[in-house]
Amino acid sequence: MKRIFNKIDGWKIIQDKIEFEENRLAESIMSLGNGYMGMRGNYEEMYSKDSHRGSYIAGVWFPDKTRVGWWKNGYPEYFGKVPNSVNYIGINVLVNGKYLDLGKCEVENFYRELNMENGVLTRTFIANVDGSKIEVKVQRFLSIKRKELAVIKYDVKSLNFDGEITFVPYLDADVTNEDSNYDEKFWMNISSGSKEYKGNVISRTKDNVFGTEVFTICANMINKVSKKAKVSEYMNKDFYSENTIVVDINKDETVSLTKFIAITSTRDYIQDELLSTSENILNEEIVKGYENLLKEHSEEWNKRWETSDVKIDGDIAAQQGIRYNLFQLFSTYYGDDYRLNIGPKGFTGEKYGGATYWDTEAYCLPLYLGVADKHVSRNLLEYRYNQLEAAKENAKKLGLEGALYPMVTFNGEECHNEWEITFEEIHRNGSMIYAIYNYTNYTGDYSYIEEKGIDVIVEVARFWASRVHYAKYQGQYMIHGVTGPNEYDNNVNNNWYTNYIAKWCLEYAVENINKLQEQCQKAVARNNIKEEELNKWITIAENMYLPYDNELDIIVQQDNFLDKELIEVKDLPKENLPLNQNWSWDRILRSCFIKQADVLQGIYYFGDKFSIEEKRRNFDFYEKYTVHESSLSSCIYSIIGSEIGNLEKSYELYSRTARLDLDNYNNDTEDGLHITSMSGAWLAIVQGFAGMRTWNETLSFNPKLPQQWNSYSFNINYREHTLKVIVEKENVFIENMSKGQVELSVYGESYKFEDKLTIKREENLALSM
Numbered sequence: 001m002k003r004i005f006n007k008i009d010g011w012k013i014i015q016d017k018i019e020f021e022e023n024r025l026a027e028s029i030m031s032l033g034n035g036y037m038g039m040r041g042n043y044e045e046m047y048s049k050d051s052h053r054g055s056y057i058a059g060v061w062f063p064d065k066t067r068v069g070w071w072k073n074g075y076p077e078y079f080g081k082v083p084n085s086v087n088y089i090g091i092n093v094l095v096n097g098k099y100l101d102l103g104k105c106e107v108e109n110f111y112r113e114l115n116m117e118n119g120v121l122t123r124t125f126i127a128n129v130d131g132s133k134i135e136v137k138v139q140r141f142l143s144i145k146r147k148e149l150a151v152i153k154y155d156v157k158s159l160n161f162d163g164e165i166t167f168v169p170y171l172d173a174d175v176t177n178e179d180s181n182y183d184e185k186f187w188m189n190i191s192s193g194s195k196e197y198k199g200n201v202i203s204r205t206k207d208n209v210f211g212t213e214v215f216t217i218c219a220n221m222i223n224k225v226s227k228k229a230k231v232s233e234y235m236n237k238d239f240y241s242e243n244t245i246v247v248d249i250n251k252d253e254t255v256s257l258t259k260f261i262a263i264t265s266t267r268d269y270i271q272d273e274l275l276s277t278s279e280n281i282l283n284e285e286i287v288k289g290y291e292n293l294l295k296e297h298s299e300e301w302n303k304r305w306e307t308s309d310v311k312i313d314g315d316i317a318a319q320q321g322i323r324y325n326l327f328q329l330f331s332t333y334y335g336d337d338y339r340l341n342i343g344p345k346g347f348t349g350e351k352y353g354g355a356t357y358w359d360t361e362a363y364c365l366p367l368y369l370g371v372a373d374k375h376v377s378r379n380l381l382e383y384r385y386n387q388l389e390a391a392k393e394n395a396k397k398l399g400l401e402g403a404l405y406p407m408v409t410f411n412g413e414e415c416h417n418e419w420e421i422t423f424e425e426i427h428r429n430g431s432m433i434y435a436i437y438n439y440t441n442y443t444g445d446y447s448y449i450e451e452k453g454i455d456v457i458v459e460v461a462r463f464w465a466s467r468v469h470y471a472k473y474q475g476q477y478m479i480h481g482v483t484g485p486n487e488y489d490n491n492v493n494n495n496w497y498t499n500y501i502a503k504w505c506l507e508y509a510v511e512n513i514n515k516l517q518e519q520c521q522k523a524v525a526r527n528n529i530k531e532e533e534l535n536k537w538i539t540i541a542e543n544m545y546l547p548y549d550n551e552l553d554i555i556v557q558q559d560n561f562l563d564k565e566l567i568e569v570k571d572l573p574k575e576n577l578p579l580n581q582n583w584s585w586d587r588i589l590r591s592c593f594i595k596q597a598d599v600l601q602g603i604y605y606f607g608d609k610f611s612i613e614e615k616r617r618n619f620d621f622y623e624k625y626t627v628h629e630s631s632l633s634s635c636i637y638s639i640i641g642s643e644i645g646n647l648e649k650s651y652e653l654y655s656r657t658a659r660l661d662l663d664n665y666n667n668d669t670e671d672g673l674h675i676t677s678m679s680g681a682w683l684a685i686v687q688g689f690a691g692m693r694t695w696n697e698t699l700s701f702n703p704k705l706p707q708q709w710n711s712y713s714f715n716i717n718y719r720e721h722t723l724k725v726i727v728e729k730e731n732v733f734i735e736n737m738s739k740g741q742v743e744l745s746v747y748g749e750s751y752k753f754e755d756k757l758t759i760k761r762e763e764n765l766a767l768s769m
């Protein structure tokens, strides 16, 4: 753990000293986004020390030609990534003709805060530029009221001189990606323009040989200064446009530049309309003035928090953690655009691009089910439905039937090129179906399965039926050559989680076909399902091999896992961790160390199929060997930890989940934030500490309270109700904020109520601890 921002506040992320060594980490943490676009916490003005500039537009991606040492048949031809795009925040500042550069000049009182309550990033500092001292305040936000709009207000106060300040606001589309496979630039210039106080740049992703969509984006700026400019010039060239605005300044006077930017793209408009549309947006918005735009934006954030805030009393670090996670996740995705999905790094870095992974279905969907309108979750399901044909193509490429959803994708095609992931980490297919089950069970809305979901369920079942093989001496079906969720072991046989979820997918397919035979014949007919096919699925499911050790009475992660040298994580020298940064890959693969929940992932998904005792035995066994070097791990262990009454461990793992980036647990946050696992902090509270479950379409809670906390509360949408749940030391309160009667169970007792329910916790402590 490494905390660089030591001042902790429930609503703010505070940086009170300038970071040079850890600037990339600070830039990741100070990221902003509005679902449509986003950026790392780069400075507006020139900065000559180490920095990773990054600004990304949702859904705008580029197929970067695959680079591998030895080409294997079936490799995807490209690695998809969301390219770093036009730098639109740039504002160079000159003080009496000398550049302000925080990498070079003397800096005092540096302070930066990310206000999560209203999504505004503010920076203040005093700088000495060759003897001229200025006090600077910069505020910026990406409007969530008007998605195309970004606003920056840059104030400069003279502390000791009469002279001049030059603002050079610019747009620069000549940008690169650090992770480009062939050091290639991904953008080409279309045009640029400039006028007094105005500028625009239009650029397009380069043509590519893979036939994927190209995107054109337009960045347009209008700059306003607080006093009459002495000089006002403008200039543009390929990829670039700037204004130069010089104003006089007197000692103690403040001068300001406000830069309004609109970004439009061919995802929404035709190329010829990009410039005029962005101009219209700017004209419509600017008349409102900076303060009103900020107010509108803040009010939207307030609305989001009203429905989703989680309050923790007694533990400010935990409070900050959960809000940070919700803030960054909602900054990445709030369900406004059905074409989008949630990239593991969102808009905060290059690694993992903004591509879609199984993370969405496995980790994010349950959060959106709980806090957003159900159409958001349905959009996420339809995103995969719309890619079904590509998933069938993907299975075909591997010589298999049915549909194999990609591990990493933008348009349905696989675009990840490590063989052990692309070809082998097929468990991801199960999560596509689990998400359909989750949505249907949670919302009670069966129409999705009837209309679309069944097609996905059937094709995934076909995939599993063709991917298993029959082991004749064992008389069972097996799945060889896979990578389970634990990516620290590859090409294993019979990964329990994969076999279990494959079996479940087949059973779920049969169950739904049988249901639809009665309810919606046409859904069955359009999938062309024959009796023998169903029987085959039943036979495979009934005879699926699931590794188990009778002596230890535990599930075995995969064949021969117990033959490894079993060393516990606590016995490893501290400096070996994280293993992925200190050990060779082959040493990791041979070891018993588990990157992320694997057996536990299955126990979490299918929690109603395992007793508390079974959960405890498997948790206790596997936790010892798990290094949680995937951000997706600790939330699952935290949830099961709460369920089995190991609150101490589950609290520790909650902190690791909620503060993973703020405390840089895995020493990799400088690359960007772990966006998709941010839902894990919410899950660890709601499903973990509060024990919310929805098995068999019944809502239940089993609330516990970590001893470090006085109380916590959250809201959830469940079917037609919105409920507020408050867990205090003595009582649990559940408030129905909607109309009608609520039916649920708490600590195993059923209740029906209309307004409020109060349950003594003390009486239940014995039961729940």
Ligand code: BGC
Pocket: 344, 352, 357, 358, 359, 485, 487, 595, 596, 629, 630, 631, 632, 676
């Ligand atoms: C994890 C995967 C995950 C990916 C993106 C990897 O480190 O092992 O399970 O899908 O990150 O978050």
